[in-house]
Amino acid sequence: MNRKISLSVFAVLTGLLIYSSCTKVDTTDLGKELIPVVDNVSTFETILDVETDNFLFPDTTRITGSSLHALGIIGDDPEFGRTEARIYSAFGPSSYGTNPFVVQDSVVIDSIVLSLAYGGLYGDSNSIQRYEVYQIAPTPGNFVDSVYRISTSDFAVLPTVLGSKDVDFKTLNDSLWYRDRKDTVKTVNELRIRLDTSFGRQFVNYDTAIQYKSDSAFKTYFKGLAIKTNNTISPAKNGLAYFNLTSTTNTKLTFYTRVTNNGVIDTTTTVFAYNSGNQANLITRTPAHGYQTYLNNGTPNDDKVYIQSSPGSYATVKIPGLDTFKNVNRVIHRAELIIEQIPSAQDNIYTTPSLMFVDAINAAGDSSFAIRNDFIYTGQGNGYDVANLGGDYKNNKYVFNLSRYLQSVVTKKLPYYTLRIYAPFFADPYLQGPTGTSVVMPTYLFVNSPISNGRLVAGGGSHPTQKMKVRIIYSKI
Numbered sequence: 473m474n475r476k477i478s479l480s481v482f483a484v485l486t487g488l489l490i491y492s493s494c495t496k497v498d499t500t501d502l503g504k505e506l507i508p509v510v511d512n513v514s515t516f517e518t519i520l521d522v523e524t525d526n527f528l529f530p531d532t533t534r535i536t537g538s539s540l541h542a543l544g545i546i547g548d549d550p551e552f553g554r555t556e557a558r559i560y561s562a563f564g565p566s567s568y569g570t571n572p573f574v575v576q577d578s579v580v581i582d583s584i585v586l587s588l589a590y591g592g593l594y595g596d597s598n599s600i601q602r603y604e605v606y607q608i609a610p611t612p613g614n615f616v617d618s619v620y621r622i623s624t625s626d627f628a629v630l631p632t633v634l635g636s637k638d639v640d641f642k643t644l645n646d647s648l649w650y651r652d653r654k655d656t657v658k659t660v661n662e663l664r665i666r667l668d669t670s671f672g673r674q675f676v677n678y679d680t681a682i683q684y685k686s687d688s689a690f691k692t693y694f695k696g697l698a699i700k701t702n703n704t705i706s707p708a709k710n711g712l713a714y715f716n717l718t719s720t721t722n723t724k725l726t727f728y729t730r731v732t733n734n735g736v737i738d739t740t741t742t743v744f745a746y747n748s749g750n751q752a753n754l755i756t757r758t759p760a761h762g763y764q765t766y767l768n769n770g771t772p773n774d775d776k777v778y779i780q781s782s783p784g785s786y787a788t789v790k791i792p793g794l795d796t797f798k799n800v801n802r803v804i805h806r807a808e809l810i811i812e813q814i815p816s817a818q819d820n821i822y823t824t825p826s827l828m829f830v831d832a833i834n835a836a837g838d839s840s841f842a843i844r845n846d847f848i849y850t851g852q853g854n855g856y857d858v859a860n861l862g863g864d865y866k867n868n869k870y871v872f873n874l875s876r877y878l879q880s881v882v883t884k885k886l887p888y889y890t891l892r893i894y895a896p897f898f899a900d901p902y903l904q905g906p907t908g909t910s911v912v913m914p915t916y917l918f919v920n921s922p923i924s925n926g927r928l929v930a931g932g933g934s935h936p937t938q939k940m941k942v943r944i945i946y947s948k949i
Contacts, residue, residue, distance in 0.1 A: 507806045507945055515805065520793040520942040522809075523773040524932035526766045528759075531783035533897045533923070534619045535753040537746070540591045540714040540922040542753060544601050545701045547709035550817035552780055552927050553760030556703075557712055560608060560615060560627055562696035562750035563725040565742075568686050572742045573676045578732040581676070582739075584667040585726045586635065586697065589719030590644045591661070594925045595711025596821050599641040602702040605634045605665055608695040615695045620752040622783055622923065627752070629698045635667035636702070641711055662722040663715070665699075672727050675744075687749065696750060697725070710821070714922050717746045755924055757783055762816075762929070775935045776814070779895055779928040781825050781920050786894035787932070788833070791942055794881065794888065804879045806945040808862070809872040811893065812938040816929035825895035825926030827854075828863045829919045830872045832889035832901075840892065840901040841910060845876030849903055855917040863919075870930075874942065880906065895920045895928070 508515040535541060542557035549555070565572045573579050586605055593599075606629035608615050615627045647660045674694070678684050683693045703709070717723050725744040730737055759767060763778045767785070777787040789809065813824060831840045831847075842849075848857035858864060862872045872893075880886045886908045899917040902910040920926060931938035 508947070510945060515945065515947050517943065517945050518797070520791050520797065520944065522933040522940050522942060523790040523792060524777050524934075524940055525772055525788045526774055526778055527786055527788065528767060529782070529784055529786045529894060529896070531621075531623060531896075533622050533782045535622060535751075535897075535923055536619055537717050537748045537751045539753075540716055541751075542594075542712045542714055542755060542922065542924050543603070543699060543701065544595075544599065544712040545703060545706065545709040546595055546711060546822070547703075548760070549822050549927070551761055551819075551929055552757075552763040552778065552822070554758040555712065555755065555924060556701065557753065557755045557924065558626065558701075559699045559715065559717075560696060560750075560752040560754070561699075561717055562615075562691060562747035563744040564687065564690050564694070564747040565684070565744055568684050568690065569680060571676075571678065571680050571684055573727070573729065573731075574740065575731045575733050576676050579676050580730045581669040581672045581727060582730060583728045584635075584669055584672045585650075585728070586665045586667055586699075587722055587724050587726065588663045588665075588699070589661060589716040589722030590663055591714040591716045592922065593641050593644070593711055593713045594822075594922075596708070597642040597711070598708060599711035600638060600708040601641070601706040602636055602638050603663075603665060604636045604700050604702050605667060606630060606632070606698045606700065607634060607671065608698055610693055610695055615750060615752070618749050618751075620754070622753060622755045624752060624754055626754060627698065632668075634671050634697075635665050637663075637665045638707075639663065639713070641713055644713060659722065663713075675727070687747070691747075691750065696747070712924060717751055718748070720745065753923065755783055773934045774932040775939075777811070777893075777928075777930045777932045777940065779825070779828065779893065779930065781895040781924055781926040782897040783924070784895065784927070786892050789891040789893060789933075789940065791888075791891075794878070794942075797944070798878075798882045798885075800882075801949045802882060802946045803949060804875055804882065804944060804946045806943075807874040807878040808943050809874055809891065809893075809940070810943055811870040811872075811930045811940050813868045814929055814931050814935070814938050819929070822927050824865050824928045825920045826865055827858065827920050828865075828870050828893060828895045828928075829899050829917070830861070830863060830891055830893050831899065833892050834889055840899075841889065841904050842901045842913070843872075843874065843877045844880055844886070844904040844908065845906055846873045847903070849914070851915060854919065855915055878944065880908075895926055897921060897923050
């Protein structure tokens with residue numbers, strides 16, 4: 473979304489201090505379940521209906537090298553449709569100015585192995601997918617930046633498949649043994665794909681004064697590798713696997729070679745590690761089935777809400793009854809937005825996001841704001857106090873705390889906006905203080921990780937039995 477406010481660092485810090493000090497003097501233990509008993513004499517409970525609508529999220533997420541990268545295909549989630557994830561990564565020697573292949577005139581390449589550190593999966597563990605490795609085309613302007621949006625178009629690759637492997641997802645965390653020169657090495661959580669040895673000859677022949685002169689010179693000739701899934705050959709496309717590019721032990725490009733030095737044949741290994749300068753995790757979603765229907769039905773109050781993690785969707789939540797409720801001054805002991813999961817096809821395989829987020833959007837839809845007073849920025853972990861705001865998945869539902877937010881509407885007559893619920897990889901709303909003053913969020917908020925993990929079908933505002941709602945416990949003044 474376009475930013476509407478540009479503030480200096482001083483203003484940001486000042487706003488945070490104001491917010492922090494105001495939070496400290498608020499002695500009401502909202503959000504901690506210390507709530508008076510509803511007796512309908514001094515303490516009351518009311519339920520406000522909501523109106524919900526489904527939308528695609530205009531995702532601008534960028535995945536850094538330190539984040540787990542998704543790889544694979546979900547061919548047809550019966551509720552949400554198709555997902556495909558590809559990895560592009562640069563690899564290179566640890567230093568430049570020398571050729572890493574000693575006695576290069578006599579080098580014989582016995583094998584080349586691309587290793588990727590396994591970090592988990594989403595979907596069906598019985599998935600079996602054909603992973604294929606390509607060299608990224610060394611053309612000017614191709615794959616030159618360090619971080620790309622997940623929605624970026626695919627980069628050009630050379631047409632030859634360098635290597636492939638049919639990957640059984642349930643074995644990705646198995647232990648395996650392989651020969652490293654004269655030793656037998658045991659490893660775990662490592663995917664190993666053998667590549668064509670002819671591919672490695674270019675690196676032996678590279679010149680120290682040209683290709684190996686510097687990191688930038690090397691990337692001009694070798695931009696890296698692309699790992700993709702073969703959609704036609706893969707027998708079971710029902711999940712995504714995740715890999716850690718920054719693992720110094722299990723992510724690497726290894727050349728196993730023999731060299732002749734002074735008449736003696738010796739075996740050696742040369743390792744190209746992940747080069748943190750260039751990487752991309754490109755993810756494509758193709759909505760289908762109920763998800764696509766509800767995105768396009770034109771109904772302003774959907775009975776179902778479809779939430780797909782990044783790159784995915786969001787739902788707007790309007791509270792029409794708040795216009796009347798706010799006109800009477802009262803003390804709000806607890807106000808919460810309750811979202812109930814409803815059964816959906818294969819929800820035992822394609823599970824829910826572990827954490828969701830709520831913020832508010834203005835009428836133009838071009839700015840978002842953290843929930844005033846109930847959102848507490850911490851700058852650590854997720855970046856905010858999850859326990860206070862809520863949004864974690866428990867007992868087949870998500871609950872968000874709106875207590876202080878609605879109190880500010882009732883008592884201070886501060887404005888309120890349409891709410892937005894979603895499961896982003898990261899969120900970046902404005903931070904609002906108790907008086908409604910907005911400042912730029914100091915850092916991104918990390919909500920749902922790893923990328924593209926989780927989907928939810930929930931009851932919407934007009935669902936007949938499990939409708940989304942706002943529950944308020946209050947006392948009259």
